[in-house]
Amino acid sequence: MCEVCERAPAEYQCALCGAHVCSRCLAGTGTQLCLVCEDTRCSICGEYLSSRACNICGRLVCEDHGVRVGEATYCELCIAQEDTTA
Amino acid sequence: MGILTLHIGMDDIDSPSGGCTTHFASLLVGQLEELGVTWLDYPNLVRLNPNVPYRTRGNGAVALHFRMDMKHREKVMDIIEAILDSYVEEHANTNPGVVVLEDRVPESVQWLARRALWRVVPMQLVQSVVRCDSVQYRTRGRGRGIVGALAAVGHGLTGDYTFEFLAYRDLDETEEERGVDPASVRRMQEALGDQLFSNIDPETGRILIAPKGPDPVLYGIRGESPNAVRAAATHVSAGQEVQMWIIFRTNQGTGEHLTHRVSVRGLRPYMAAVVEGQVTSRPVMMRGGHLVFGIEDQTGSIDCAVYEPSGSFRGLIARLVNGDLIRVHAGVRPASRSHPMTLNVEGVEVVSLAEKRTVTNPVCPACGKRMKSAGRGKGFKCVRCGHIERHAEKVVVVERRTLTPGTYLPPPRAQRHLTRPVERAGRSNLGAIFTMSSTPDWHWP
Incomplete structure (x- = not known):
């Protein structure tokens, strides 16, 4: 059974998380990713899943492309922008 | 005109710089009362998958359930639109969603609620539910809040539940210190005892009722009944004026996100899961004070991490040895370039303990000094007195374990909102009925 919607038989396996999913829960982007991974992967590298959203721009970023400062997360792009502005 | 039953769900109305979904809901309660609605339940504060x-x-969404005269039907959406426009701060990570459902909550929405407690629900799937069940909704930004909004409505708090009294401050004063008096909170705890939970951290004495961020919440008191949290609030003094307060019925402190037992192979990123396995690599302290150990079951192995803020909990976990059978309560942290997929430990049930054995050389029978090996098959030799024991063997000592089977949790300051705290072990409000008439003043003004 599809691990995402639990409604239809699983036909595919997500290339990132390994979930078995139906054709409707496979993202239609030619990436062989399930809808969950398509929604949550790092918006900078796209290679890893995100850990948090950037507190400035809202981008979802993985641990390599975001920096935790206390409870907040800042993405690499916003940090670079701040540095340029400063 | 007839009577209409309505369910309003809302989520993601807060931003890192302020605002709060519960505060938004409280404002909505005030406006809906002007329409003469009849409340069917306390406002529901539903905590969803914290991962x-x-x-x-804290990934909390709110649902309001009420009845009203059919003639006001159109006004409800107008009120929601108006509050959304005036309340929501534009922020890239604020994606509010508000849903309105009439009469019976469809099974698809209830399924979504069960799912959102422990998994990630993709937007596309939620959109199909919205389309199929003709859900009315309003969103701002990317509208991701619609996921939690629907889940809050579908949840219904039909299992165990607790209450939280939330006091709010002026929105213009959210940058100021709250000034909640710790002594008053301790007096509150003494007065109400086991009717409250997770309001003070016993390890540090730190009070946990006041958040830290620039949000409108002045303080929140968690307890077992509406009367208990209402009474508790009379003890608390703060440096800022209470501008509004409300009591929520909630799934906080119920542990209901951790009800799925999953094998290592079945784990997926962001899942909230209970994984049973044997310890295969004993806990090692990493830089930053984080503790990492490994477990395996019949389907695979995985690293488990206990983080520095867990305080003394790390000391307990450090006592695990290879072969111990445990159930790890955890959130699944996705893999990154620097580490594989890992279990972020929220609690551990020690099921059974392995024998902790140490193997040593025998003691010299002549002088009491520990002997050294005399070579393969040659027994042992005492380096002090020269005594030789040709047939002696290594001595196996079974060490006394200082850990006992049972459930171990981090201190309250490091727990999730959903974590079932020690005070609530074996406790449940399932089946208890707290009618709204028993606490007529459940909100103010």
């Missing part, structure tokens, strides 16, 4: 990456803070 989703796009949450702002």
Whole structure:
């Protein structure tokens, strides 16, 4: 059974998380990713899943492309922008 | 005109710089009362999977359930639109969603609620539910809040539940110190005892009722009944004026996100899961004070991490040895370039303990000094007195374990909102009925 919607038989396996999913829960982007991974992967590298959203721009970023400062997360792009502005 | 039953769900109305979904809901309660609605339940504060990456803070959504005269039907959406426009701060990570459902909550929405407690629900799937069940909704930004909004409505708090009294401050004063008096909170705890939970951290004495961020919440008191949290609030003094307060019925402190037993192979990123396995690599302290150990079951192995803020909990976990059978309560942290997929430990049940054995050389029978090996098959030799024991063997000592089977949790300051705290072990409000008439003043003004 599809691990995402639990409604239809699983036909595919997500290339990132390994979930078995139906054709409707496979993202239609030619990436062989399930809808969950398509929604949550790092918006900078796209290679890893995100850990948090950037507190400035809202981008979802993985641990390599975001920096935790206390409870907040800042993405690499916003940090670079701040540095340029400063 | 007839009577209409309505369910309003809302989520993701807060941003890192302020605002709060519960505060928004409280304002909505005030406006709906002007329409003469009849409340069917306390406002529901539903905490969802704490491991989703796009949450702002505690991943809490709110649902309001009420009846009203059919003639006001159109006004409800107008009120929601107006509050959304005036309340929501534009922020890239604020994606509010508000849903309105009439009469019976469809099974698809209830399924979504069960799912959102422990998994990530993709937007596309939620949109199909919205389309199929003709859900009315309003969103701002990317509208991701619609996931939690629907889940809050579908949840219904039909299992165990607790209450939280939330006091709010002026929105213009959210940058100021709250000034909640710790002594007053301790007096509150003494007065109400086991009717409250997770309001003070016993390890540090720190009070946990006041958040830290620039949000409108002045303080929140968690307890077992509406009367208990209402009474508790009379003890608390703060440096800022209470501008509004409300009592929520909630799934906080119920542990209901951790009800799925999953094998190592079945784990997926962001899942909230209970994984049973044997310890295969004993806990090692890493830089930053984080503790990492490994477990395996019949389907695979995985690293488990206990983080520095867990305080003394790390000391207990450090006593695990290879072969111990445990159930790890955890959130699944996705893999990154620097580490594989890992279990972020929220609690551990020690099921059974392995024997902790140490093997040593025998003691010299002549002088009491520990002997050294005399060579393969040659027994042992005492380096002090020269005594030789040709047939002696290594001595196996079974060490006394200082850990006992049972459930171990981090201190309250490091727990999730959903974690079932020690005070609530074996306790449940399932089946208890707290009618709204028993606490007529459940909100103010």
